[in-house]
Amino acid sequence: MKVLVIGTGGREHALVWALSQDPGVEQVVAAPGNPGIATLQPAYDGQTIVCRPVDMADHDAVVALAVEFGAELVVIGPEAPLVAGLADPLRDAGIAVFGPSKEAAQIEGSKAFAKDVMAAASVPTGRAYVCTTPEQAAEAIDAFGPPYVVKDDALAAGKGVVVTSDRAEALEHAAGCEQVLIEEFLDGPEVSLFAITDGRTVLPMQPAQDFKRLGDNDEGPNTGGMGAYTPLPWAPEGLVEEITENVLQPTIDELRKRGTPFSGLLYAGLALTSRGVRVIEFNCRFGDPETQALLPLLKTPLGALLYAAATGKLDSREPLSWKTGSAVAVVVASKRYPANPRTGDPITGIDQAEAGGVRVFHAGTALENGELVTAGGRVLAVTATGKDLDEARQRAYAGIAQIRIKGSQHRTDIALKAARGEVTV
Ligand code: AMP
Numbered sequence: 001m002k003v004l005v006i007g008t009g010g011r012e013h014a015l016v017w018a019l020s021q022d023p024g025v026e027q028v029v030a031a032p033g034n035p036g037i038a039t040l041q042p043a044y045d046g047q048t049i050v051c052r053p054v055d056m057a058d059h060d061a062v063v064a065l066a067v068e069f070g071a072e073l074v075v076i077g078p079e080a081p082l083v084a085g086l087a088d089p090l091r092d093a094g095i096a097v098f099g100p101s102k103e104a105a106q107i108e109g110s111k112a113f114a115k116d117v118m119a120a121a122s123v124p125t126g127r128a129y130v131c132t133t134p135e136q137a138a139e140a141i142d143a144f145g146p147p148y149v150v151k152d153d154a155l156a157a158g159k160g161v162v163v164t165s166d167r168a169e170a171l172e173h174a175a176g177c178e179q180v181l182i183e184e185f186l187d188g189p190e191v192s193l194f195a196i197t198d199g200r201t202v203l204p205m206q207p208a209q210d211f212k213r214l215g216d217n218d219e220g221p222n223t224g225g226m227g228a229y230t231p232l233p234w235a236p237e238g239l240v241e242e243i244t245e246n247v248l249q250p251t252i253d254e255l256r257k258r259g260t261p262f263s264g265l266l267y268a269g270l271a272l273t274s275r276g277v278r279v280i281e282f283n284c285r286f287g288d289p290e291t292q293a294l295l296p297l298l299k300t301p302l303g304a305l306l307y308a309a310a311t312g313k314l315d316s317r318e319p320l321s322w323k324t325g326s327a328v329a330v331v332v333a334s335k336r337y338p339a340n341p342r343t344g345d346p347i348t349g350i351d352q353a354e355a356g357g358v359r360v361f362h363a364g365t366a367l368e369n370g371e372l373v374t375a376g377g378r379v380l381a382v383t384a385t386g387k388d389l390d391e392a393r394q395r396a397y398a399g400i401a402q403i404r405i406k407g408s409q410h411r412t413d414i415a416l417k418a419a420r421g422e423v424t425v
């Protein structure tokens with residue numbers, strides 16, 4: 001099978017790597033891809049993995065590339081092209097696409113749309129008011145009381161949500177948004193549960209946890225995600241089944257009933273509160289960096305799985321199968337991330353880290369005169385597997401210790417509480 005993967009990040013690097021492990025995948029083109037994907041070694045004789053430049057916002061150009069390559073499957077990684085509707089012209093061209101239509105991608109593109117779908121499907125989520133004026137926002141903020149949760153209704157690359165006990169800060173964030181959701185504060189550990197779906201059948205992955213704050217002990221600003229681990233040793237029994245039954249399946253059924261079936265990856269971000277599971281948000285694509293932790297443990301061949309989802313054939317498939325053990329992904333971010341990341345810093349030590357057994361997934365990297373340098377906020381994700389979280393953590397941090405980037409930042413406590421048995425529901 002020939003697969004075209006659209007995107008540039010660490011999630012796409014992990015996807016291309018996992019696709020290359022599927023004996024049914026002969027050729028992968030990643031567009032635009034990144035330097036890590038460009039140097040990925042084929043897993044089999046005769047397999048090819050290459051990067052091609054493309055403007056993801058130019059849908060005609062992406063379709064032309066897919067046709068020229070003879071892609072049998074296109075996997076769209078990031079939310080921006082999905083929400084902009086890139087899947088639609090590809091499908092119109094007769095190509096199987098893993099990723100939702102423009103209409104279905106609204107589940108991530110508009111938080112108000114997501115709340116509406118959840119209300120119709122009786123999916124448990126935080127109570128929220130949709131506000132369009134500062135006066136409405138102030139009223140909602142005071143109705144809930146602190147801590148305040150203020151969410152920009154539009155796509156904001158992980159920076160649209162402010163959780164604060166400072167009323168002035170809450171009001172200020174609300175004032176900067178055209179339409180804003182003021183939401184009830186949800187307490188309790190967070191879980192990311194991803195499901196592969198063809199619009200009807202839902203195949204959940206194993207749960208993961210992401211670390212959104214920049215600093216250790218969940219201090220500092222929200223980021224795109226500073227690390228992840230899977231599975232969750234503390235997860236209550238039956239958690240995946242419960243979320244599938246009460247959240248994922250009803251949401252997929254509701255979207256189909258509306259005439260906008262969702263095919264691709266449905267990402268549920270959840271809080272396990274004292275009153276039960278609540279949806280924090282839906283995303284319409286693989287999460288980053290959870291994907292970098294999940295895929296090294298997935299046994300089911302990824303190419304055939306995504307193709308079955310893209311062609312409406314998931315009903316005949318077995319549940320996903322997983323390797324035993326744990327995986328931990330630690331993100332290395334550039335100096336001054338997330339506010340104003342510095343770029344152009346040389347990156348060294350990746351080969352030494354990988355020689356120690358970790359996998360280094362590139363995100364914000366570039367080649368400048370043959371030298372690997374930082375080119376974005378989140379630069380790399382260092383992923384290790386192990387028999388348990390302790391071993392995976394030790395290996396991941398041994399890998400991190402080999403990598404040198406001036407001024408870079410990483411958390412030192414990814415999966416630490418879980419490894420120590422300190423996460424409670
Ligand atoms: P989101 O972009 O919706 O995932 O929000 C980013 C982060 O803000 C989440 O991962 C949570 O840590 C936090 N957050 C969002 N909504 C709530 C809420 N209602 N209560 C508590 N924390 C929240």
Ligand code: GLY
Nearest residue numbers: 210225287288289
């Ligand atoms: N891990 C957070 C996200 O992908 O949005």
